[in-house]
Amino acid sequence: MNLFPSEKTKFNLPQAELIYISQFYSQTEANIIFESLLKDILWQQDNITLFGKAHKQPRLTALYAESNTPYTYSGITMNPQPFNKLLLKIKEQVEVATKHKFNSVLLNLYRDGNDSNGWHADNEKELGVNPVITSVSFGARRSFKYKHRTLKSENHKLELEHGSLLIMKGEMQHYWLHQIPKTKNEVGKRINLTFRFITKKTEVPQPRFNLICIFIM
Numbered sequence: 585m586n587l588f589p590s591e592k593t594k595f596n597l598p599q600a601e602l603i604y605i606s607q608f609y610s611q612t613e614a615n616i617i618f619e620s621l622l623k624d625i626l627w628q629q630d631n632i633t634l635f636g637k638a639h640k641q642p643r644l645t646a647l648y649a650e651s652n653t654p655y656t657y658s659g660i661t662m663n664p665q666p667f668n669k670l671l672l673k674i675k676e677q678v679e680v681a682t683k684h685k686f687n688s689v690l691l692n693l694y695r696d697g698n699d700s701n702g703w704h705a706d707n708e709k710e711l712g713v714n715p716v717i718t719s720v721s722f723g724a725r726r727s728f729k730y731k732h733r734t735l736k737s738e739n740h741k742l743e744l745e746h747g748s749l750l751i752m753k754g755e756m757q758h759y760w761l762h763q764i765p766k767t768k769n770e771v772g773k774r775i776n777l778t779f780r781f782i783t784k785k786t787e788v789p790q791p792r793f794n795l796i797c798i799f800i801m
């Protein structure tokens with residue numbers, strides 16, 4: 585018997601659809617998934633450039649995808665690894681729950697309360713208009729803050745629990761920003777997976793090559 589049955593909350597927000605399922609995985613399942621992701625994922629720490637200065641990203645990340653097309657966000661280009669068995673299983677479970685298909689997953693490892701993810705929207709061109717982003721969380725509970733870009737009263741916080749699932753869809757990535765702030769609380773490690781559907785960038789024609797051809801001729 586599940587003592588803490590999963591609860592689905594749909595938030596009523598302007599220009600966004602946000603759905604939270606607290607116990608998408610049981611605590612036992614979530615413990616097993618957390619430990620194996622911690623051990624098996626090829627975690628890396630990238631540099632980000634802010635105002636011309638390179639900084640270490642305040643968390644570890646990894647990208648796994650069906651194709652080997654590189655993905656660029658916040659000035660970082662990541663080369664994906666192929667899905668492993670566990671990630672494929674989680675992807676399929678998330679696809680059944682959301683009725684959406686995903687072909688890549690960006691993983692974040694927040695080592696402690698000092699690790700964070702600044703205000704941003706997942707609005708890269710390759711995600712298309714109104715993307716569905718599904719995130720699952722394991723390990724320490726952290727606050728997920730989200731605010732409307734212009735409606736100042738629309739500023740909220742949600743605690744993302746061990747084994748939970750969060751769906752962001754509709755116009756959310758266009759009108760809202762989200763973040764995982766640092767915390768002074770004693771918190772352990774947290775792993776978050778955001779499933780996305782990434783389409784290939786349209787190939788840009790290579791004008792220089794054409795020009796060289798003209799000169800040679």
Ligand SMILES: O=C(O)CCC(=O)C(=O)O
Pocket residue numbers: 690692701706719721728744762764776778
């Ligand atoms: O860690 C989280 O819950 C959020 C992650 C996130 O927003 C992202 O990777 O784009």
Ligand SMILES: [Fe+2]
Pocket residue numbers: 704705706762
């Ligand atoms: Fe995000």
